Amino acid sequence: MTYDFSGFKKRAKEIGEHLSKELSSIHTGRASVALLDGIMIESYGSRIAIPHVATISTEDARTLRIVPWDKANNKEVEKAINAASLGISVSVDDAGIRVFFPELTTERRIAFTKVVRNKEEDARVAVKGEREKVKNDIVDKEREGIINEDDKVRALEELQKLVNETNDMIEALGDKKEREIMG
Numbered sequence: 001m002t003y004d005f006s007g008f009k010k011r012a013k014e015i016g017e018h019l020s021k022e023l024s025s026i027h028t029g030r031a032s033v034a035l036l037d038g039i040m041i042e043s044y045g046s047r048i049a050i051p052h053v054a055t056i057s058t059e060d061a062r063t064l065r066i067v068p069w070d071k072a073n074n075k076e077v078e079k080a081i082n083a084a085s086l087g088i089s090v091s092v093d094d095a096g097i098r099v100f101f102p103e104l105t106t107e108r109r110i111a112f113t114k115v116v117r118n119k120e121e122d123a124r125v126a127v128k129g130e131r132e133k134v135k136n137d138i139v140d141k142e143r144e145g146i147i148n149e150d151d152k153v154r155a156l157e158e159l160q161k162l163v164n165e166t167n168d169m170i171e172a173l174g175d176k177k178e179r180e181i182m183g
Contacts, residue, residue: 002155008131026112036064054067054069055067067097088100120173127170
């Protein structure tokens with residue numbers, strides 16, 4: 001009997017997708033709509049992400065234009081973006097809100113690469129936790145007589161191979177983002 005790794009593969013994919021989304025929120029000196037995805041505002045008694053209450057467009061390489069569908073949300077959007085401490089500046093005008101992305105200094109670039117590495121490490125820790133769950137399940141199945149010693153060894157080797165592939169994918173995502181940041 002071979003062990004079913006579909007649960008681990010699914011979780012590894014989710015971890016990779018989460019990391020990718022987290023990394024997209026780190027700006028690289030260029031205007032990125034993804035940066036605003038995680039910023040929530042208070043609107044009509046509930047917390048809603050900015051893209052769900054406004055039209056967001058790119059004006060140029062370092063400027064976003066946000067036009068809330070309800071003008072009453074202008075102040076909430078401005079307040080939420082400023083509170084997020086993303087290192088961007090906000091300006092309100094008659095047409096909506098402009099978000100300016102400053103040119104990245106060397107210090108900011110280095111700080112952002114450290115953030116990328118921390119997010120990478122968090123993803124690796126999540127993979128390690130999933131690996132431990134699967135490893136314990138394999139050992140338990142062998143103890144219960146569901147699988148034999150040889151199958152356990154093969155399953156553990158396959159698990160390690162999957163973990164290595166996932167860690168390689170995590171590192172590739174981090175390296176790509178680091179190259180973007182460093183220009």
